[in-house]
Protein backbone atom coordinates (compact mmCIF):
# COMPACT_ATOMS: atom_id res chain seq x y z
CA UNK A 1 0.00 0.00 0.00
CA UNK A 2 1.95 2.96 -1.28
CA UNK A 3 -0.58 5.29 0.25
CA UNK A 4 -0.07 3.76 3.71
CA UNK A 5 3.66 4.47 3.39
CA UNK A 6 3.01 8.05 2.33
CA UNK A 7 0.67 8.70 5.23
CA UNK A 8 3.06 6.97 7.63
CA UNK A 9 5.91 9.11 6.38
CA UNK A 10 3.74 12.17 6.73
CA UNK A 11 2.93 11.24 10.32
CA UNK A 12 6.61 10.74 11.12
CA UNK A 13 7.46 14.08 9.57
CA UNK A 14 4.85 15.86 11.63
CA UNK A 15 5.89 13.95 14.75
CA UNK A 16 9.53 14.93 14.19
CA UNK A 17 8.61 18.59 14.06
CA UNK A 18 7.63 18.36 17.71
CA UNK A 19 4.56 19.17 19.72
CA UNK A 20 5.53 22.79 20.29
CA UNK A 21 5.54 23.38 16.56
CA UNK A 22 2.04 21.96 16.02
CA UNK A 23 0.27 25.20 16.80
CA UNK A 24 2.47 27.12 14.40
CA UNK A 25 1.94 24.45 11.76
CA UNK A 26 -1.84 24.47 12.03
CA UNK A 27 -2.14 26.82 9.12
CA UNK A 28 0.43 24.95 7.02
CA UNK A 29 -0.24 21.28 7.75
CA UNK A 30 -3.77 21.06 6.32
CA UNK A 31 -2.44 22.35 3.03
CA UNK A 32 -0.42 19.19 2.42
CA UNK A 33 -2.31 16.86 4.74
CA UNK A 34 -5.62 17.40 3.04
CA UNK A 35 -4.37 16.19 -0.27
CA UNK A 36 -3.22 12.91 1.24
CA UNK A 37 -6.58 11.50 2.37
CA UNK A 38 -8.72 13.07 -0.33
CA UNK A 39 -7.00 11.93 -3.49
CA UNK A 40 -6.73 8.17 -2.77
CA UNK A 41 -10.25 8.21 -1.38
CA UNK A 42 -11.64 9.46 -4.63
CA UNK A 43 -9.54 6.96 -6.56
CA UNK A 44 -10.55 4.05 -4.32
CA UNK A 45 -14.23 4.89 -4.53
CA UNK A 46 -14.10 5.39 -8.24
CA UNK A 47 -12.21 2.14 -8.76
CA UNK A 48 -14.62 0.21 -6.57
CA UNK A 49 -17.66 1.58 -8.32
CA UNK A 50 -16.12 0.98 -11.69
CA UNK A 51 -15.33 -2.61 -10.79
CA UNK A 52 -18.82 -3.16 -9.46
CA UNK A 53 -20.41 -1.80 -12.59
CA UNK A 54 -18.13 -3.82 -14.83
CA UNK A 55 -18.70 -7.15 -13.07
CA UNK A 56 -22.18 -6.52 -11.69
CA UNK A 57 -20.98 -8.60 -8.73
CA UNK A 58 -22.29 -6.52 -5.89
CA UNK A 59 -24.51 -3.59 -5.22
CA UNK A 60 -24.77 -1.18 -2.35
CA UNK A 61 -26.71 1.91 -1.44
CA UNK A 62 -25.74 3.45 1.89
CA UNK A 63 -28.36 3.11 4.61
CA UNK A 64 -30.17 6.22 5.81
CA UNK A 65 -29.58 6.65 9.56
CA UNK A 66 -32.53 6.94 11.95
CA UNK A 67 -32.72 10.34 13.64
CA UNK A 68 -31.47 10.11 17.22
CA UNK A 69 -30.27 6.49 16.91
CA UNK A 70 -26.53 5.84 17.02
CA UNK A 71 -25.83 9.55 17.31
CA UNK A 72 -25.93 12.28 19.97
CA UNK A 73 -29.24 14.09 20.56
CA UNK A 74 -29.48 17.82 21.25
CA UNK A 75 -29.94 18.51 24.95
CA UNK A 76 -29.89 14.85 25.91
CA UNK A 77 -28.04 13.52 28.94
CA UNK A 78 -27.01 10.02 29.98
CA UNK A 79 -25.81 7.27 27.68
CA UNK A 80 -26.83 6.85 24.06
CA UNK A 81 -29.24 3.96 23.45
CA UNK A 82 -27.11 0.81 23.29
CA UNK A 83 -27.00 -1.70 20.44
CA UNK A 84 -24.70 -4.39 21.82
CA UNK A 85 -25.05 -6.92 24.65
CA UNK A 86 -22.13 -5.46 26.62
CA UNK A 87 -23.54 -1.97 26.05
CA UNK A 88 -26.92 -2.97 27.44
CA UNK A 89 -25.19 -4.55 30.44
CA UNK A 90 -23.03 -1.46 30.98
CA UNK A 91 -26.08 0.76 30.71
CA UNK A 92 -27.86 -1.42 33.30
CA UNK A 93 -24.90 -1.11 35.70
CA UNK A 94 -24.87 2.66 35.18
CA UNK A 95 -28.62 3.24 35.52
CA UNK A 96 -29.68 0.57 38.02
CA UNK A 97 -26.58 0.08 40.21
CA UNK A 98 -24.32 3.14 40.14
CA UNK A 99 -26.69 6.10 39.80
CA UNK A 100 -29.09 5.04 42.62
CA UNK A 101 -26.12 4.33 44.96
CA UNK A 102 -24.41 7.63 44.13
CA UNK A 103 -27.69 9.51 44.55
CA UNK A 104 -28.49 7.84 47.89
CA UNK A 105 -24.99 8.58 49.26
CA UNK A 106 -25.13 12.23 48.14
CA UNK A 107 -28.60 12.72 49.65
CA UNK A 108 -27.61 11.02 52.92
CA UNK A 109 -24.46 13.16 53.31
CA UNK A 110 -26.41 16.32 52.46
CA UNK A 111 -29.07 15.51 55.08
CA UNK A 112 -26.41 14.75 57.73
CA UNK A 113 -24.62 18.04 56.98
CA UNK A 114 -27.89 19.97 57.22
CA UNK A 115 -28.82 18.30 60.53
CA UNK A 116 -25.38 19.07 62.01
CA UNK A 117 -25.44 22.66 60.80
CA UNK A 118 -28.92 23.32 62.20
CA UNK A 119 -29.04 21.30 65.43
CA UNK A 120 -25.44 21.24 66.59
CA UNK A 121 -24.20 24.76 65.93
CA UNK A 122 -22.63 26.73 68.82
CA UNK A 123 -25.76 28.76 69.49
CA UNK A 124 -28.22 25.85 69.79
CA UNK A 125 -25.81 23.34 71.31
CA UNK A 126 -23.39 25.30 73.56
CA UNK A 127 -22.23 22.22 75.53
CA UNK A 128 -20.75 19.67 73.11
CA UNK A 129 -21.05 15.93 73.78
CA UNK A 130 -17.85 14.20 74.94
CA UNK A 131 -18.83 10.86 73.33
CA UNK A 132 -15.84 9.40 71.44
CA UNK A 133 -16.85 5.76 70.82
CA UNK A 134 -19.95 3.94 69.67
CA UNK A 135 -19.21 0.35 68.78
CA UNK A 136 -22.40 -0.39 66.85
CA UNK A 137 -22.14 2.83 64.82
CA UNK A 138 -18.49 2.16 63.98
CA UNK A 139 -19.21 -1.41 62.84
CA UNK A 140 -22.09 -0.18 60.69
CA UNK A 141 -20.18 2.65 59.00
CA UNK A 142 -17.36 0.25 58.19
CA UNK A 143 -19.46 -2.66 56.95
CA UNK A 144 -21.99 -0.74 54.87
CA UNK A 145 -19.38 0.91 52.59
CA UNK A 146 -17.60 -2.45 52.21
CA UNK A 147 -20.85 -4.09 51.11
CA UNK A 148 -21.58 -1.21 48.72
CA UNK A 149 -18.12 -1.53 47.14
CA UNK A 150 -18.53 -5.30 46.75
CA UNK A 151 -21.94 -4.72 45.19
CA UNK A 152 -20.32 -2.37 42.64
CA UNK A 153 -17.18 -4.47 42.07
CA UNK A 154 -18.93 -7.73 41.15
CA UNK A 155 -20.89 -6.46 38.12
CA UNK A 156 -18.03 -4.08 37.14
CA UNK A 157 -15.43 -6.85 36.95
CA UNK A 158 -17.98 -9.04 35.16
CA UNK A 159 -18.47 -6.26 32.58
CA UNK A 160 -14.71 -5.92 32.03
CA UNK A 161 -14.44 -9.69 31.53
CA UNK A 162 -17.30 -9.64 29.01
CA UNK A 163 -15.80 -6.68 27.12
CA UNK A 164 -12.44 -8.34 26.61
CA UNK A 165 -13.60 -11.86 25.84
CA UNK A 166 -11.63 -12.85 22.72
CA UNK A 167 -13.44 -13.28 19.42
CA UNK A 168 -14.40 -16.82 18.42
CA UNK A 169 -11.99 -18.50 16.00
CA UNK A 170 -14.10 -18.08 12.88
CA UNK A 171 -14.95 -14.42 13.51
CA UNK A 172 -14.59 -11.90 10.70
CA UNK A 173 -11.52 -9.70 11.18
CA UNK A 174 -11.56 -6.01 10.32
CA UNK A 175 -8.44 -3.90 10.71
CA UNK A 176 -8.96 -0.30 11.81
CA UNK A 177 -6.12 2.19 11.33
CA UNK A 178 -6.14 5.74 12.70
CA UNK A 179 -4.37 8.33 10.55
CA UNK A 180 -3.95 12.10 10.79
CA UNK A 181 -6.89 12.71 10.22
CA UNK A 182 -9.03 9.94 8.80
CA UNK A 183 -9.66 6.25 9.33
CA UNK A 184 -8.85 3.30 7.10
CA UNK A 185 -10.69 -0.02 7.37
CA UNK A 186 -8.99 -3.16 6.09
CA UNK A 187 -10.92 -6.36 5.33
CA UNK A 188 -8.27 -9.14 5.32
CA UNK A 189 -10.91 -11.92 5.28
CA UNK A 190 -12.64 -10.38 2.27
CA UNK A 191 -9.74 -10.19 -0.17
CA UNK A 192 -7.78 -7.57 1.80
CA UNK A 193 -9.34 -4.47 0.26
CA UNK A 194 -9.17 -1.20 2.16
CA UNK A 195 -11.74 1.54 2.70
CA UNK A 196 -10.57 5.12 3.30
CA UNK A 197 -13.02 7.12 5.37
CA UNK A 198 -13.00 10.94 5.37
CA UNK A 199 -15.36 13.36 7.09
CA UNK A 200 -17.76 15.08 4.71
CA UNK A 201 -17.23 18.82 4.33
CA UNK A 202 -19.74 21.14 5.96
CA UNK A 203 -21.51 23.65 3.68
CA UNK A 204 -20.47 27.21 4.48
CA UNK A 205 -17.56 26.09 6.67
CA UNK A 206 -13.87 25.95 5.68
CA UNK A 207 -13.01 22.88 3.59
CA UNK A 208 -11.62 20.07 5.73
CA UNK A 209 -10.97 17.40 3.08
CA UNK A 210 -10.24 18.44 -0.49
CA UNK A 211 -12.15 16.47 -3.09
CA UNK A 212 -14.73 15.17 -0.63
CA UNK A 213 -18.39 16.11 -1.12
CA UNK A 214 -20.48 18.18 1.30
CA UNK A 215 -22.74 16.68 3.94
CA UNK A 216 -26.40 16.69 2.93
CA UNK A 217 -25.65 16.21 -0.78
CA UNK A 218 -26.89 12.60 -0.65
CA UNK A 219 -30.22 11.40 0.80
CA UNK A 220 -28.53 8.97 3.20
CA UNK A 221 -26.26 11.53 4.87
CA UNK A 222 -26.34 11.68 8.68
CA UNK A 223 -25.37 14.60 10.93
CA UNK A 224 -22.64 17.04 9.91
CA UNK A 225 -19.21 16.42 11.46
CA UNK A 226 -20.19 12.74 11.91
CA UNK A 227 -21.00 11.56 8.38
CA UNK A 228 -18.19 10.23 6.18
CA UNK A 229 -17.69 9.50 2.49
CA UNK A 230 -17.05 5.77 3.00
CA UNK A 231 -18.48 4.07 6.07
CA UNK A 232 -17.09 1.07 7.90
CA UNK A 233 -19.60 -1.59 6.86
CA UNK A 234 -19.98 -4.65 9.11
CA UNK A 235 -22.29 -7.67 9.22
CA UNK A 236 -24.96 -7.44 11.90
CA UNK A 237 -25.45 -9.96 14.73
CA UNK A 238 -22.09 -11.73 14.49
CA UNK A 239 -18.90 -11.22 16.48
CA UNK A 240 -16.33 -9.16 14.58
CA UNK A 241 -12.68 -9.12 15.58
CA UNK A 242 -11.62 -5.48 15.40
CA UNK A 243 -7.85 -5.06 15.28
CA UNK A 244 -6.99 -1.45 15.92
CA UNK A 245 -3.75 0.38 15.26
CA UNK A 246 -2.48 3.78 14.09
CA UNK A 247 -0.14 4.95 11.35
CA UNK A 248 1.22 8.10 12.99
CA UNK A 249 0.11 9.21 16.47
CA UNK A 250 -2.25 7.74 19.09
CA UNK A 251 -5.93 7.88 18.10
CA UNK A 252 -8.89 6.19 19.75
CA UNK A 253 -11.69 4.35 17.98
CA UNK A 254 -14.89 5.10 19.88
CA UNK A 255 -18.57 4.52 19.05
CA UNK A 256 -20.73 5.31 22.11
CA UNK A 257 -23.92 3.49 21.05
CA UNK A 258 -21.94 0.28 20.45
CA UNK A 259 -20.13 0.50 23.81
CA UNK A 260 -16.84 0.52 21.98
CA UNK A 261 -13.71 2.49 22.72
CA UNK A 262 -10.18 1.27 22.16
CA UNK A 263 -6.94 3.21 21.63
CA UNK A 264 -5.23 3.09 18.25
CA UNK A 265 -1.50 3.03 19.01
CA UNK A 266 1.28 3.08 16.36
CA UNK A 267 3.25 -0.18 16.30
CA UNK A 268 0.70 -2.04 18.39
CA UNK A 269 -2.50 -3.95 17.64
CA UNK A 270 -5.31 -3.65 20.15
CA UNK A 271 -8.11 -6.13 19.71
CA UNK A 272 -11.69 -6.25 20.89
CA UNK A 273 -14.90 -7.90 19.75
CA UNK A 274 -17.70 -5.87 18.23
CA UNK A 275 -21.21 -7.30 17.98
CA UNK A 276 -23.91 -5.03 16.58
CA UNK A 277 -27.38 -6.29 17.42
CA UNK A 278 -29.49 -4.29 14.99
CA UNK A 279 -28.95 -3.09 11.41
CA UNK A 280 -28.30 0.64 11.39
CA UNK A 281 -25.76 3.43 11.20
CA UNK A 282 -23.81 4.22 14.35
CA UNK A 283 -21.58 7.27 14.71
CA UNK A 284 -18.49 7.90 16.79
CA UNK A 285 -15.39 10.06 16.90
CA UNK A 286 -11.68 9.81 17.46
CA UNK A 287 -11.36 10.07 21.24
CA UNK A 288 -7.67 10.76 21.74
CA UNK A 289 -6.26 14.22 21.04
CA UNK A 290 -4.26 13.57 17.88
CA UNK A 291 -3.45 16.92 16.33
CA UNK A 292 -4.92 19.88 14.49
CA UNK A 293 -7.85 18.04 12.89
CA UNK A 294 -8.60 15.63 15.75
CA UNK A 295 -12.19 16.87 15.76
CA UNK A 296 -12.61 16.08 12.05
CA UNK A 297 -12.10 12.32 11.92
CA UNK A 298 -15.50 10.85 12.77
CA UNK A 299 -16.43 7.17 12.59
CA UNK A 300 -19.54 5.83 10.87
CA UNK A 301 -20.30 2.12 11.32
CA UNK A 302 -23.01 0.69 9.09
CA UNK A 303 -24.31 -2.72 10.22
CA UNK A 304 -26.01 -4.73 7.47
CA UNK A 305 -27.56 -8.20 7.29
CA UNK A 306 -25.10 -10.80 5.94
CA UNK A 307 -26.45 -10.89 2.39
CA UNK A 308 -26.29 -7.11 2.08
CA UNK A 309 -22.85 -7.06 3.68
CA UNK A 310 -21.65 -9.62 1.13
CA UNK A 311 -23.12 -7.52 -1.68
CA UNK A 312 -21.25 -4.48 -0.32
CA UNK A 313 -18.01 -6.51 -0.13
CA UNK A 314 -18.35 -7.47 -3.80
CA UNK A 315 -18.46 -3.82 -4.87
CA UNK A 316 -14.71 -3.67 -4.17
CA UNK A 317 -12.06 -4.68 -6.64
CA UNK A 318 -10.48 -8.04 -5.73
CA UNK A 319 -13.01 -8.71 -2.99
CA UNK A 320 -14.11 -12.17 -1.92
CA UNK A 321 -16.68 -13.49 0.53
CA UNK A 322 -15.14 -14.68 3.81
CA UNK A 323 -15.63 -18.32 4.68
CA UNK A 324 -15.30 -18.30 8.45
CA UNK A 325 -14.22 -21.64 9.91
CA UNK A 326 -17.32 -21.74 12.10
CA UNK A 327 -19.76 -20.04 9.79
CA UNK A 328 -20.89 -22.72 7.32
CA UNK A 329 -24.44 -21.34 7.32
CA UNK A 330 -23.30 -17.84 6.38
CA UNK A 331 -20.90 -19.19 3.75
CA UNK A 332 -23.55 -21.43 2.23
CA UNK A 333 -26.02 -18.57 1.94
CA UNK A 334 -23.62 -16.76 -0.34
CA UNK A 335 -23.67 -17.12 -4.12
CA UNK A 336 -19.90 -17.66 -3.67
CA UNK A 337 -18.28 -16.45 -6.87
CA UNK A 338 -14.91 -16.10 -5.10
CA UNK A 339 -15.35 -18.09 -1.90
CA UNK A 340 -12.09 -19.98 -2.07
CA UNK A 341 -11.28 -21.62 1.25
CA UNK A 342 -7.65 -22.30 0.30
CA UNK A 343 -7.04 -18.60 -0.23
CA UNK A 344 -8.83 -17.60 2.96
CA UNK A 345 -6.88 -20.04 5.13
CA UNK A 346 -3.50 -18.23 5.34
CA UNK A 347 -5.17 -15.00 6.44
CA UNK A 348 -7.05 -16.83 9.18
CA UNK A 349 -3.87 -18.55 10.41
CA UNK A 350 -2.00 -15.27 10.52
CA UNK A 351 -4.79 -13.85 12.66
CA UNK A 352 -4.59 -16.78 15.04
CA UNK A 353 -0.85 -16.25 15.50
CA UNK A 354 -1.35 -12.57 16.19
CA UNK A 355 -3.66 -13.29 19.13
Ligand SMILES: [Cu+2]
Nearest residue numbers: 251252286290
Ligand atom coordinates in the same frame (compact mmCIF):
# COMPACT_ATOMS: atom_id res chain seq x y z
CU1 LIG B 1 -7.35 10.87 16.01
